[in-house]
Amino acid sequence: MLAVVVTPNPPPMHTAATDPPSSSLSAPLRTLLRSFGQIVLQPNAATGACMLGAWLLSEPRLLGAALIGAIAANVSAMLAGSADADLRAGLLGFNGALAGLTAYSFISDPARASAVAILAATATAWLLRPWSRWLRVRGLGYLSSPCLIVTWLWLPLIASRSLSAGPYAAQPLDAMRFVSGVLAGVAQTGFASGAPAGVLVLLGIAAASRKHALYALGGATLASAAQLLLGASLASFDAGLSGFNGALTALALADSGYAAMLGGIAMSVLLQAVALHCSWLTMTAPFVLATWSIQSLRRRLA
Incomplete structure (x- = not known):
């Protein structure tokens, strides 16, 4: 990835819609579904529909959270x-969806x-224009940073509970449990849980x-394995908390080359491990910071 050509002002996320032209969905519904799809960097209504299914399968209240956040952000962005x-x-809606999911999770x-x-989703929409403009000048995409900010x-003011890694399972780490934990990591890219x-x-x-799906699975696998080697708990691994930053980093750098993608995944793993050691709540910050670091390095080397 370090050797590929860098565009002067890369888009913040994938911008071209990839839905089939024959889709019968109305424009507002397509926009809403693409907002969900952009959580995993895919501007595709089918991706968003699958995200809806993941939330329903995992915890139905997450579906309401994503809808509230995405609608509030899209309306605010229009205004x-x-x-x-x-x-x-x-x-313009996916950071709002993430803000809604975060609120319902905490x-x-x-x-x-x-x-x-x-309120949080609306704030992400109004923050997005000046923040993305500042980042674009530096060749960076905003990713999920508005939601993080x-x-x-x-x-610190409102949250009444923290994200839980779930109960500890005493079973040994075999192949099936490893696969389940990796898939749970993919699910956590959208706050869902379970294989x-x-x-x-x-x-x-x-x-x-399909290429991006393979990269997401590979990123979650590499990050989960590395976190286990660095001492992450099996409870955290089972909940998918070890792999989601690696999956997102792989998706963000999927079109940048293998070297940079692997470097980004490694950096996200180290950032998450340091944050865990210091008891910092980072959410997707390791993914964002690792992606920005690789984008900045490529820009300098171009």
């Missing part, structure tokens, strides 16, 4: 005068979670790009 092409590609009371989800502002949800997410990515 802010954002580009229609970005809106249709789902680029706040147990549904009413309070809904209120925070709407907004979440870190409200989380079946991970399979649905992979199918959704494959609907847009």
